[in-house]
Amino acid sequence: MTVLRAQGLGKKYKRRWALTGCTLDVPAGHVTGLVGPNGAGKSTLLGLAAGMLEPSSGTIEVCGGVPGSGPAQLAKVGFVAQNTPVYANLTVEEHLRLGARLNPGWDDELAHERIARIGLDPAQAAGKLSGGQRAQLALTLGIAKRPELLLLDEPVASLDPLARREFLQDLMEAVAEHGLSVVMSSHLIADLERVCDHLIVLVDSRIRLTGDVDDLLATHRRLTGPRRDVDTLPADQRVVSVRHTDRQTTVLVRTEAPILDPSWDVGELDLEDLILAYLTNPGVERPNLGVVR
Amino acid sequence: MIEFHLDGKSGLSPYQQLVRQVRHALRLGLLSEGDQLPKVKDVVADLAINPNTVLKAYRELEHDGLVAARPGVGTFVTGTLSGTSLAALAPLRQDLRRWLAKARRAGLDEESIEALFLTTFRAAAKEDIA
Structure with missing residues (x-):
């Protein structure tokens, strides 16, 4: 089951391509982390999936339909933009009423329970809320809508550590209980390591890496040994990054097979090492567009 | 019932x-046959962790014959890690103690002993694969 599928997807703003050649399959029922440097195209990809943007090239299909193509499609997809927009003149309670009117699957009990737990005053105007409180209100609307797919652009950036943990708990409960699929961008890799089981790395408007997190971790290794030329590595070991000192070579490879060469000291990577290796070495390997299974 | 925790480092x-914590609890006798593992929903709520991660860990434990899922009820311990290994543990530990004393007499410090153990352990594991 695929919840988001893109074929050669691209988006051009005036003369600049914000996203190009994006081919992707995001499986349903998973939490997908979207990472990349600022300006890599993360928000553009989420905007395209939500139907807030029109593709300049290629196609995108979300929950089996064209993004933003009608009321049925809009009901399936939730989107919380980076600036967590709310209506400044409406109160918190009015936001919940609006949510109930506009969304056929609205979970009113969850919405009110969450607002009470966070400690938001229902009578307060949304324009008077702090940045973190505003984000909490927007995220509550996103979860209570009960979409099939929830798109979150930097959802926890403005939250304090406790609020962040509580939000991720609510989100994971929704995934467990309702089979919600999530695609969320974030710079906080420690959070992603907890909650994400699927990963998309975007660099320079292109997809650099995508796949199941545990598969990716199982197929990447750090090899350390005496200095040598990486061209001598077996063909099934694809080099992600390489560093030499005068005596030593450290190379990060992607391979399905075990490392048999005894001259290497073989180390495993955590998610942060893996992501940083792809972010800091954009040129070594051809972009890998396939989904790893 | 045990409680899971996550160590970022x-x-x-x-x-x-999660898999390691269950195996550890089995080995220490904190969990024994018939005990229930925490419900997926509770682990998810406690740790803010992806439910698929918990399911994957439970599936692996099930595959190893250590636990079994009863649909709608929960996951229960069916196997044990302590029984057979406990008996074998004492003589092995004694051997290791003797070996450690020998290594120290040969002038190895803690780091060298650790490095020697690890490289030998890995080499042996590799021979098993090949």
């Missing part, structure tokens, strides 16, 4: 950490 993925 362990170098293990969350799913590996």
Whole structure:
């Protein structure tokens, strides 16, 4: 089951391509982390999936339909933009009423329970809320809508550590209980390591890496040994990054097979090492567009 | 019932950490046959962790014959890690003690002993694969 599928997807703003050649399959029922440097195209990809943007090239299909193509499609997809927009003149309670009117699957009990737990005053105007409180209100609307797919652009950036943990708990409960699929961008890799089981790395408007997190971790290794030329590595070991000192070579490879060469000291990577290796070495390997299974 | 925790500095993925914590509890006798593992929903709510991660860990434990899922009820311990290994543990520990004393007499410090153990352990594991 695929919840988001893109074929050669691209988006051009005036003369600049914000996203190009994006081919992707995001499986349903998973939490997908979207990472990349600022300006890599993360928000553009989420905007395209939500139907807030029109593709300049290629196609995108979300929950089996064209993004933003009608009321049925809009009901399936939730989107919380980076600036967590709310209506400044409406109160918190009015936001919940609006949510109930506009969304056929609205979970009113969850919405009110969450607002009470966070400690938001229902009578307060949304324009008077702090940045973190505003984000909490927007995220509550996103979860209570009960979409099939929830798109979150930097959802926890403005939250304090406790609020962040509580939000991720609510989100994971929704995934467990309702089979919600999530695609969320974030710079906080420690959070992603907890909650994400699927990963998309975007660099320079292109997809650099995508796949199941545990598969990716199982197929990447750090090899350390005496200095040598990486061209001598077996063909099934694809080099992600390489560093030499005068005596030593450290190379990060992607391979399905075990490392048999005894001259290497073989180390495993955590998610942060893996992501940083792809972010800091954009040129070594051809972009890998396939989904790893 | 045991309670899971996640260690950000362990170098293990969350799913590996859960598997290891159950195996550890079995080995120490904190969990024994018939005990229930925490419900997926509760682990998810406690740790803010992806439910698929918990399911994956439980599936691996099930595959190893240590637990069994009863649909709609929960996951229960069916196997044990302590029984057979406990008996074998004492003589092995004694051997290791003797070996450690020998290594110290040969002038190895703690780091060298650790490095020697690790490289030998890895080499042996590799021979098993090949």
